[in-house]
Amino acid sequence: MSATVKVTVDGRTIEVPAGTLITDAAREAEVHVPIFCAHSKLPPLGACRICVVEVGMPKLGPGRLPVTGADGAPEIAWLPKVQTGCTTTVADGMHVRTDSAVAVKARKGVMEFLLVNHPLDCPVCDEGGECQLQDLAFAFGADFSRMADAKRTFVSEDLGPIVKKEANRCIVCMRCVRYCDEMMGDDALTAHQRGVLTEISSFNRQPLECEQCGNCIEVCPVGALTALPYRFKARPWDLRQHITVCPYCPAGCSVRLGVRGMEILRARGTEFRGVNQEYLCVRGRFGYEFVSSPDRLSSPLLRLGGSLAPAGFDEAVTYAAARLRDIAAAHGPQAIAFLGGDKLNLEEQYLFQKLARGVLGTSNVDARTRATARLPGDAILRATGAGRPSLTLDQLSRAGEALVLGDDLQGEAPYVQSLLILGQHQNGLHLTVAHPRRVKLARSKFGGEWLALKPGSELTLVNALTAASLEAGVPAGVPAEVGAALASLASALGSPEAGARETGISADDLRRAAKRLCAADQKAIVFGRAYTEHPQAAALVQAIENLGWASGALTAKRASVMFVGPQHDSQGALDMGLTPDRLPGYVDPADAAARRPFEQQWGAALDLSPGLSAPEILEAAAEGRVKALWIVADEWVKSAPDRARIERALERCELVIVNDLFLTATAKRAHVVFAAASFAEKEGVAVNCERRLQRSARAISPRRGARPDGEIFQAVARGLGATWSYRTPEDVFREIARLTPGYQGLSWAQLLPLGPQWTSPAPLAGPRIAPAIAPAAAEAGDGLWMLSGGTLFLQGSLSYRGAQLPKLAGEARARLHPDQAQRLGIGDGDTVEIAGSGGSVTLAATLDDAVPAGSVFVPYAFRECDLNRLGAPAGAGLRVRVRKTAAALVGA
Amino acid sequence: MLKELGQGLGVTLGNLFKKPFTVQYPEEKLEMFPRFRGLHILTRHEDGLERCVGCELCAVACPADAIFVKAAENDPQRPNTHGERYAERYEINMLRCIFCGMCEEACPEDAIYLEKNYELSDYDRDAFIYTKDELLVGPEKSGYLPQR
Amino acid sequence: MRGPLLFSDIDTPGLASLEGYRRGGGYATLAAVVGKKPADECIEIVKQSGLRGRGGAGFPTGLKWSFVPKNSPRARYIVCNADESEPGTFKDRELMEKNPHLLIEGMVLAGYAIGSNTGYIYLRGEFEYIQRILDRAIDETRAAGLSGANVAGSGFRFDLHTHLGAGAYICGEETALLSSLEGFRGQPRLKPPFPAVEGLYACPTLVNNVETLMNVPHILNHGAAWFRQWGTEKSPGTKILSVSGPVKRPGNYEVPLGMPLSQLIDDLCGGMRDGMKVKAVIPGGSSVPLLPASLLDTGLDFESMNAAGTFLGSGGVIVIDEGTCMVDALWNITRFYEHESCGKCTPCREGTYWMSEVLRRLEHGEGRADDLDLLADLADNILGKSFCALGDAAAMPVQGALLHFRDEFEHHVTHRSCLVNRRRDGLSVVRPCEQAHA
Secondary structure (H helix, E strand, O other): OOOEEEEEEOOEEEEEEOOOEHHHHHHHOOOOOOOOOOOOOOOOOOOOOOOEEEEEEEOEOHHHOEOEOOOOOEOEEEOOOOEEOOOOEOOOOEEEEOOOHHHHHHHHHHHHHHHHOOOOOHHHOOOOOOOHHHHHHHHHOOOOOOOOOOOOOOOOEEEOOOEEEOHHHOOOOOHHHHHHHHHHOOOOEEEEOOHHHOEEEEOOOOOOOOOOOOHHHHHOOOOOEEEHHHOOOOOHHHOEEEEEEOOOOOOOOEEEEEEEOOEEEEEEOOOOOOOOOOOOOHHHHHHHHHHHOOOOOOOOEEEEOOEEEEOOHHHHHHHHHHHHHHHHHHHOHHHEEEEEOOOOOHHHHHHHHHHHHHHHOOOOEEOOOOOOOOOOOOHHHHHOOOOOOEOOHHHHHOOOEEEEEOOOHHHHOHHHHHHHHHHHHHOOOEEEEEOOOOOHHHOHHHOOEEEOOOOOOHHHHHHHHHHHHHOOOOOOOOOHHHHHHHHHHHHHHOOHHHHHHHHOOOHHHHHHHHHHHHHOOOEEEEEEHHHHOOOOHHHHHHHHHHHHHHHOOEOOOOEOEEEEOOOOOHHHHHHOOOEOOEEHHHEOOOOHHHHHHHHHHHOOOOOOOOOOOHHHHHHHHHOOOOOEEEEEOOOHHHHOOOHHHHHHHHHHOOEEEEEEOOOOHHHHOOOEEEEEOOHHHOOEEEEOOOOEEEEEOOOOOOOOOOEOHHHHHHHHHHHOOOOOOOOOHHHHHHHHHHHOOOOOOOOHHHHOOOOOEOOOOOOOOOOOOOOOOOOOOOOOOOOEEEEOOOOOOOOHHHHOOOOHHHHHHOOOEEEEOHHHHHHHOOOOOOEEEEEOOOOEEEEEEEEOOOOOOOEEEOOOOOOOOOHHHHOOOEOOEOEEEEEEOOOOOOOO | OHHHHHHHHHHHHHHHOOOOOOOOOOOOOOOOOOOOOOOEEEOEOOOOOEOOOOOOHHHHHOOOOOEEEEEEEOEOOEOOOOOOEEEEEEEEEOOOOOOOOHHHHHOOOOOEEEOOOOOOOOOOHHHHEEOHHHHEOOHHHOOOOOOO | OOOOOOOOOOOOOOOOOHHHHHHOOOOHHHHHHOOOOOHHHHHHHHHHHOOEOOOOOOOEHHHHHHHOOOOOOOOOEEEEEEOOOOOOOOHHHHHHHHOHHHHHHHHHHHHHHHOOOEEEEEEOOOOHHHHHHHHHHHHHHHHOOOOEOOHHHOOOOEEEEEEEOOOOHHHHOHHHHHHHHHOOOOOOOOOOOOOOOOOHHHOOEEEEEHHHHHHHHHHHHHOHHHHOOOEOOOOEOEEEEEEEOOEOOOEEEEEEOOOEHHHHHHHHOOOEHHHOOEEEEEEOEOOOOOEEHHHOOOEOOHHHHHHOOOOOOOOEEEEEEOOOOHHHHHHHHHHHHHHHOOOOOHHHHHHHHHHHHHHHHHHOOOOOOOHHHHHHHHHHHHOOOOOOHHHHHHHHHHHHHHHHHHHHHHHHHHHOOOOOOHHHOOOOOOOHHHHHHO
8 A cells, every 4th residue: 555645635636645634635735624623633533523525436437447427537426425524534536525515515504503502702702803713604604694593501610710711602622621631631621511501611610620721722713711811901913923932941832922012911822833833831821921020120230339229231231341350350260150041042142151261261151050060061962862863842742652750841841741641642652750759740540650769769760770771682773882881881780679679669660661661663761950950960861871872762873862951941051052061062172173163263262171060160159269150040049059058159259240130039149230131022042852943033122121131241242352243143143053063054044933953963972881870979868858849830930920820839838748747747738847957948738649758849949938948969869857837937 | 248247147146145155163063964974982881881892893993003992801890891891991093093984884882983073173192092081972871872 | 922033932921030031941042152153153143144233223233243353452342232212212121121131142142253251231321220130130140150250161251241321312322332331421433443443442342232132142043044034135033113102002012024014003003092093103213204104014124114215223113193293293303302412513412402493483383484494404404414323313303304294384384373283273382391491
């Protein structure tokens, strides 16, 4: 059977892959077949019947030869009934008619039925103007209604704070119910009653208990589900729509911002573009709200005489440049450190480190401000395949086996989580989730395997999985030197049994997980900040590289390991050399030949010694060795691992420059504060977790007084005597594309909205297989393990500046296993004090059996709870003591 | 020749004794034709609630882009309209308006009408942006709809 | 003896118990076949017999059995459709109530033939008392080693369960039945894949009607040729018909397929009650188009019925007398379909509601001149466009009634009174059920 078939739609013959649905084939033939219940992410349903078409096959005569009519054309035997295009696959030689009298009557009939009980309230419906039913009624419906009887009515409901339901408008396409099930894995919606009384609601008609993503609203083709926060704010034709890249997580979803005047009124997916299409998580949908916060900085601030006072931009630039010059002159450039930047656009990241390296001459540059240990700048590159063609998000959802290491993807990258759920439902994907907590993906309803490792045994687990993978031998197709290295690694690692004791997972389970991973044709290993911000990060990332090669997830040709970074452009920060030991494109500064293009372009001899990493900068600043800090888009006071030390560091520094949108706790301690523009107010490129470059458009002009970070860097660089003359981010990108290995050949024009993944023809780093051993460090001590991680509704210091997200997130809670709580005498809702080596925090407790006994879980995104007050983690994590307290909650 | 002159003067003479067409504006004002399109009004239902639901169809129909509407949700305790939605802001820029009546055509609620008031002059440009307060008829005209 | 085959011993006292069933030779076929006759041969015999599904569609049973893949790695299931929800049909109820073991024997044999180890009997919600009868019978067979881990010592395992639906008509449709059995909303699924390939829990599943399965032990016992002594060439065997309406003796009758409808009504049922005259007959449950009195000589078999423009269906013969108003009758039927539409597809969900509203108006004397054309067009817009056959079932009676009795409808519109029922002059009909309906 041929892989493609010929099909004729309304007289146009096209060739499509076998198994294509008629609706898709018709789109290919540029014939419009309307759909309601069909959706690209959902299996065919065939319920709404609007896509009915007439289908026929050539009539066969004697000898199975086609019969031709008088005019020589083959006669078609049309099926007696019309067929639904969304459920019927094409066959070779099939003829489809959408314009015949039969098809037109059938479609008009269905259209009329759809409008039987649909109210004529388009003028007051938020969907009006972008409603598919409205559009199709115009296109295919009659110009009057024969329905003169009473319509059945329902009472409208608020399904929680996000979703407004007007069931009268519902056409029961079941998209919302199925999307919630297939994509979100939440099963929050269902249909009540039957027949004409069918009504979509939550199961108990209470507010939806779900991720509040609002995708049900997005997929609703009519106005049955609308967004409460956007209720009656505007009509669709009022809005200018701009496609930006979501500033929250590394999935890099395209967000279509709807702007009326200077106000962003809503965010939606992009329907047919972007990695996410229609999907947005709750942060993507409501996280833009900080842009119009009244608390935004409206001018640069300068510390003059002890307090911060508004200043002109030029004044602030002149002051900052002069102070930087003085400190560099007095203490050498190594006394200056640049921190943060993984929330910036790619161009700004490049300029940030160019300012540090090329203008000031310091290599103390690090974007990974939360890190608790030094991680080589190319470690993640090597673990994810060194620039080899890598897994796309689409391939991820089609993998046979996906191993999720350490991260709770619900908090870190909700879209990645949804793709895995989709894959599990539709593509036979099997999940293995290694996490101490029973995170969403580890729930039994997703049919995966939960490797519930003991906290602190992360490294042992990855090594044990590697050992189990290598029991079957070295995978075929790895380069010879890798094969040899793996063979010797196998003997060094020992048997999975040793790992089983330490992790608490049986050796059989480990072997089975490794076997599944090795056996799958398309596999995926996903890891993220849980490991890269781990005290044993360097060993863990090395262990993941070992596992990648040992399981066949890394091969000479391809890489199926995905790094889900902490911020939306963390990958860009690594690529652009916001690490102390690598230049853009992971160029080793010690490599004279590779370094030369940068020296020529920048007109400076580069400092060859590796700079200090973020935790080292923190230490050096606290000890007074680093005198000046420039912190960009980072609430470092709250994100640095040790609160006492960061307070001391900021106090001792002679100059602290902060770029931010708000007067954050860090900005309050600065000498110069630059008011920065938000993601919606500037143009630029972000690199997502699949290493895809995407351009984000400028939706609104920057707030008065605020400037894009890139402009700030350029102004200071000029103040320091550099001759930068970038007029637009495009100028910067051109320079990046010229200099940076892996980015060569990319052009600005191809990046909107969905650019390519960058790859390197030759791997940017050789494979390194080495035993991954944690540095002999201080023991973590005793007490409960402090587990922290992302949470769905909040991420980073921007997310709690809006109205919706903090409301949805509620207050910070310490989560304890009921048994553990009972041992400690703690009940649900009690106030507890969590004490670590550095200090304590007080908050309310919640009992949660998803958290293992022997540990306490507090998400780190809450504003009122600064976990770094507990002190820096040691050994394999942070141990704390938890006790019930009568004290009132203490704020930050 | 004299004959024609006589005829001409005859017409003049005849008109001299007719009632004049000219009116003494502003002391005297002309009654406009039934379908004259002057200043807009926003109408009310019989019960005094506003007819306009803030659907913005007038704004999108307006060829001069003279209308701005911002809708909001009714307070169920003190509703402005019969439904859930009402126009929180309703503004017409009379400097842009071309009095074509498309807004009236587009309105699904019989809420906007072009009435016969043609006295639209002022000293200040801002004054030509008519707000909802100026456009909405008083409660005493509840239920009033102009005859067309 | 009420009938030649299934009804031959139906009224025997004690038949419902294992002992009583065995007394009449029950389970002898099972003992002779399971483990002794190759499964393929069983399917072949059923194919030869020409047995056709008794649930309504009349699909050849042996062919259906042969569609179940032999070498699937997944479990195979056999499901007995005992939902019997077609209005006018009450044959399975009597069969199961009085002879549960015949069904069990049939299911074990069918399970053996297709290689299934698990069977489910899906009963409609109202059949709770039948569930108790069946459960007791199943317990008896399990204790006697006739079902369970080792059927009749053959090593063949067959477990049987009953399941009670929640009272939806649509669950008589096989895919909706399977959805309901799985615990989902009772709504039909896409076909293909057909249940034989991907049915219950996405495993190959055979779904057969009670009466169909009850024929199986007899066929396997006596052979295909014996079975063909009744009925016609294409519709062999007997059929139980449930006769309702103003006949003298309504009830279940087992007749050889092909018997003329008039013979059933006049001879077996004793003709019409109180000198009434037949106006029309719905021959196969409310879903099929009705036959006017002029076509009463049509044979009761699948082919003849199709030729007459209707279907044998489930065998629910509803006799309508001349004093019945067709507008009223049609409204009644349409209301049923409106109530029972599952709501999945648009034409059925909205169309049945609309038709029912139009008929309500007609019945109440509020009809409009174009209502009849509207009704006909609505029925046409539903027919063949709905997801499953429920939409067709709702549309066909409307078309049939309009075709044969248009004058009655027109009278309702033009005179605002009833042509046939003088008592309802002026049509101020208000029904108690109307409140509930609205």
